[in-house]
Amino acid sequence: MTVSDQEDLAAAAPAAPAVTPATVAGVRASREALYFARRNRKLVIGLGVVLLFLVVAIVGPLLTEHGPNEYVGPPAQRPSARFWFGTTMFGQDVFAQFTHGLRSTFLVGVLGGGLAAVIGMLIGFSAGYRGGLVDEVLNMVTNVVLVIPTLAVLLVIAAYLRVRGVVPEALFIGLFSWPWVARAIRAQTFSLRSREYVDLARLSGLSGPKIVLNEVAPNMSSYLFMTFILLFGGAVLIAATLDFIGLGPTEGISLGLMMNNAVLWSALPLGMWWWFVPPGLGITIIVGALYIMNVGLDEVFNPKLREM
Amino acid sequence: MRRYFGRKLLIYALTFFVAVTVDWIIPRFMPGDPVQTMLARASLRPEASQALQSYYTNLFGLDVPIWQQYLNFWARLLHGDLGISIWQFPQPVTSVILRAIPYTLALLVPAVLLSWWAGNKFGAYAARRKWLDNTVLPLGYVLTATPYMWLGILLAWSLATVAGIFPIAGGYSFSLEPSWSLTFVGSLLRHWFLPFASLFLVGFGGWAIGMRNMIIYELEADYAHYLESLGAPRRLVRRYAFRNALLPQLTGLALQLGVIVAGALVTEIVFSYPGLGYLVLQAINNQDFFLIQGAFLFIIIGVLLANFLVDVVYVLVDPRTRTGMRGAS
Numbered sequence: 315m316t317v318s319d320q321e322d323l324a325a326a327a328p329a330a331p332a333v334t335p336a337t338v339a340g341v342r343a344s345r346e347a348l349y350f351a352r353r354n355r356k357l358v359i360g361l362g363v364v365l366l367f368l369v370v371a372i373v374g375p376l377l378t379e380h381g382p383n384e385y386v387g388p389p390a391q392r393p394s395a396r397f398w399f400g401t402t403m404f405g406q407d408v409f410a411q412f413t414h415g416l417r418s419t420f421l422v423g424v425l426g427g428g429l430a431a432v433i434g435m436l437i438g439f440s441a442g443y444r445g446g447l448v449d450e451v452l453n454m455v456t457n458v459v460l461v462i463p464t465l466a467v468l469l470v471i472a473a474y475l476r477v478r479g480v481v482p483e484a485l486f487i488g489l490f491s492w493p494w495v496a497r498a499i500r501a502q503t504f505s506l507r508s509r510e511y512v513d514l515a516r517l518s519g520l521s522g523p524k525i526v527l528n529e530v531a532p533n534m535s536s537y538l539f540m541t542f543i544l545l546f547g548g549a550v551l552i553a554a555t556l557d558f559i560g561l562g563p564t565e566g567i568s569l570g571l572m573m574n575n576a577v578l579w580s581a582l583p584l585g586m587w588w589w590f591v592p593p594g595l596g597i598t599i600i601v602g603a604l605y606i607m608n609v610g611l612d613e614v615f616n617p618k619l620r621e622m
Numbered sequence: 623m624r625r626y627f628g629r630k631l632l633i634y635a636l637t638f639f640v641a642v643t644v645d646w647i648i649p650r651f652m653p654g655d656p657v658q659t660m661l662a663r664a665s666l667r668p669e670a671s672q673a674l675q676s677y678y679t680n681l682f683g684l685d686v687p688i689w690q691q692y693l694n695f696w697a698r699l700l701h702g703d704l705g706i707s708i709w710q711f712p713q714p715v716t717s718v719i720l721r722a723i724p725y726t727l728a729l730l731v732p733a734v735l736l737s738w739w740a741g742n743k744f745g746a747y748a749a750r751r752k753w754l755d756n757t758v759l760p761l762g763y764v765l766t767a768t769p770y771m772w773l774g775i776l777l778a779w780s781l782a783t784v785a786g787i788f789p790i791a792g793g794y795s796f797s798l799e800p801s802w803s804l805t806f807v808g809s810l811l812r813h814w815f816l817p818f819a820s821l822f823l824v825g826f827g828g829w830a831i832g833m834r835n836m837i838i839y840e841l842e843a844d845y846a847h848y849l850e851s852l853g854a855p856r857r858l859v860r861r862y863a864f865r866n867a868l869l870p871q872l873t874g875l876a877l878q879l880g881v882i883v884a885g886a887l888v889t890e891i892v893f894s895y896p897g898l899g900y901l902v903l904q905a906i907n908n909q910d911f912f913l914i915q916g917a918f919l920f921i922i923i924g925v926l927l928a929n930f931l932v933d934v935v936y937v938l939v940d941p942r943t944r945t946g947m948r949g950a951s
Contacts, residue, residue: 458637461929463880465887466921470648473906473914494877547767551881554769558888559899560906573771577892582775583790585783594772602767606760 347536350614357610363603367596371420374413382406382414382567393588400588403579411567412592418568419550419600422484426549429488431542434495439526441496442503453500460493465555472561480563483556487549495541502537506530536615543608547601554597569593623937630933634926641922645915646695670711704919705912709904715916719901723920725793726897728814730886733821734875741829742871746864748830749837759834765827770885774820774892781816788816791894817893821886832874836867869940876932879925 351357380386383406391401399408441452467490472478506512507530515525531538556562557570558577576582576590686694698704704715745762748754765773782790789795795809840846840863849859887899894900898917905913 454633454636457633458640460877461634461637461880461926462641463883463921463925465880465884466918466925467644469902470645470914470918473911474648551767551769552884555771555884555888558769558771559891559903570769573769573775577771577775582778582783585779587779590772590775590779594769594775598764598768598772600767602764605763605767609763 347614351610354610354614356606357614360603360605360607360610364600364607367416367600367603368420370413371416375410375417378407378410378413380407380410382411384410386410390584390586399592400586402575402589403581403586408572408589408592411572412569412596414567415569415572415593416596418480418563418566419553419597421480422487422553422568423546423550425481425484426487426491426553427542427546429485430492430545430549431495431538433488434492434541434545435499435531435538437492437496438499439503439530442500443507443522443526443530445504445507449500452496456493456496456500459490460497462490464490464552468552468556469559469561472556476564478561478564480566480568483553483563484549487552487556491545491548491552495545498541499534499538502534503530506533536611540608540611543604543611547604550597550601569597626937627933630930634930638922638926641919642696642699643692645918646692649911649915650691674706674708674711699919704916707905707913708910709908709913715912718913719898719916719920722897722901725895726886726890726899729817729821729890729895729897730883733818733825733886734882737822737825738829738871738875741826742833742864742868744826745830745833746837746860746867749834750841755834759831762827762831762834765823766831768824768827769888770820770824771888771892773824774817774889777816777820778892789813793896813893813895817889817895820889820892821882824885825882828878829871829874832871833867836870837863840864840867869936872932872936872939876929879928879932883921883925 375382385405386407387397387401387405389401389403389405391397391405393400397407397409399412401407402411437452437456441449441456464487468486471486472483475482503526512525512529515529520528553562553568554570554573557568558574560574560578562568562571562574570593572593573590576586576593581587581589702716704719707713707715707718710718748758778790782788789812793810793813794800794806795813798806798809800806837860841859843863843866846859846863849862850856886897887902889895890897890899891903898920901913902917904910905917
């Protein structure tokens with residue numbers, strides 16, 4: 315791994331972790347990792363918050379008997395016992411919208427982040443392990459997609475779609491946010507592929523994909539997991555941005571769409587804070603908790619970072 | 623040097639080519655007829671509608687072979703012709719966008735540079751200082767996790783609606799005519815501040831955390847330990863660590879450009895700031911596809927230029943790239 319590769323990888327995302335000998339040490343360390351994981355405050359708190367919101371997303375919609383976009387009450391009501399988060403300009407229940415929106419958020423994160431992780435791994439592993447011409451071509455593709463701003467492409471695509479759902483949105487996001495992952499994984503595969511145990515696997519006649527799956531990937535599993543978390547957070551933020559511009563799902567609701575509606579229908583000058591505070595706060599807390607969880611994970615897997 | 627820039631320029635040229643192709647392909651291969659969609663949804667005066675109908679049929683060139691459509695698209699593009707805006711009919715898209723660009727740049731450039739500079743300084747200062755690390759860095763994480771528009775919304779609500787210190791919308795006061803008078807510039811600044819502040823804050827959190835993490839890695843590096851064992855003062859070690867940590871932060875800046883631009887777009891929408899983002903919103907609401915495609919191209923060009931600038935700075939800052947380019951590699 316060259317110096318600049320390593321730097322790229324560290325700079326690729328907020329708190330992108332770097333691979334250290336400790337990560338490579340592998341399975342032996344898993345029990346030790348668990349020991350430190352339970353004692354790492356950042357990890358425990360971050361995970362707890364994310365799970366809490368997940369529960370709200372799953373249970374919340376069951377508590378309200380009406381859909382998120384139904385007109386159920388008087389317009390522009392402050393939060394009350396009947397409407398916990400108040401109502402919108404049109405008398406929709408903000409709490410119902412919020413919990414349904416949380417569902418979309420998790421869906422977008424899992425699908426978008428998942429797809430991006432899969433593509434990034436496929437390209438990163440192939441380029442890093444095969445090297446040569448394959449690497450040249452894939453690297454070029456990666457660099458090109460890397461420079462194109464994801465949102466700009468999504469903007470043009472979404473503008474031409476007349477019916478937009480949460481799932482296609484998530485998949486489109488995944489389709490364009492993999493490059494930095496591919497680059498980081500490629501660099502690490504490069505450094506791992508000349509290790510003795512990989513040579514041994516090659517000598518014993520294992521095929522390329524098998525070697526990557528059995529020998530290379532497990533040694534960076536912690537890194538891959540952290541990458542997925544960052545992609546999850548990234549996908550959620552991009553989706554919120556897209557929804558806010560007005561290219562969100564045409565049916566259903568999302569947190570970004572709630573903010574879009576709030577701004578569009580003058581919640582700001584009217585001071586209807588209960589309409590725009592919950593969706594943004596939800597996104598911020600979820601993504602922030604994910605990032606903090608990632609720092610915790612980094613400390614668990616990387617002994618150098620543990621606070622003594 | 624030539625090789626390094628040659629390679630970079632090749633990638634940028636390729637990216638531009640791909641972007642233009644995408645811009646051309648999407649309207650043609652999406653389900654549905656864009657001409658019909660546009661005309662059906664846009665509420666137009668009859669004469670405008672008729673003019674547009676023939677204009678679009680001509681522009682989408684439905685009777686010309688597909689490769690020729692593609693070449694025509696490029697030819698038009700290189701003449702700076704991106705079509706005619708529907709929202710601001712009959713003005714050309716290029717001039718509509720060029721009018722919005724200064725506002726966007728006035729937000730973006732100071733916000734990017736200042737947040738990068740201040741974030742790095744602060745992150746370096748906070749690293750390995752227990753008290754700061756444990757109190758301020760969670761805040762940094764929350765800041766960088768904040769969706770740009772939400773921070774904008776919060777600032778607009780608290781400082782404009784409730785406190786009434788800043789205006790809530792627009793690029794300048796509606797009662798003023800654009801001129802270079804003192805009142806007008808003052809009004810510009812007052813309207814500029816809140817969108818700038820929300821862009822700055824989100825960026826600041828991200829850079830501070832990035833720098834803090836890099837410094838911690840660098841302080842564990844061999845050269846840092848060596849310096850320490852020689853008895854070098856802590857300040858000196860930290861200064862070397864800072865210099866080394868700055869390089870990945872520079873790469874990070876290039877990688878984050880797209881996200882920052884997206885952030886600027888939505889921030890402008892929150893404040894109805896008359897830049898590119900506000901334009902995109904209007905274009906979407908008015909089904910103005912040419913304006914959307916034009917905005918897309920301008921964003922791409924801007925990001926490519928900025929990337930190239932970062933490359934140049936990188937060479938200036940990092941001696942290894944220079945020596946590497948001269949001989950060894």
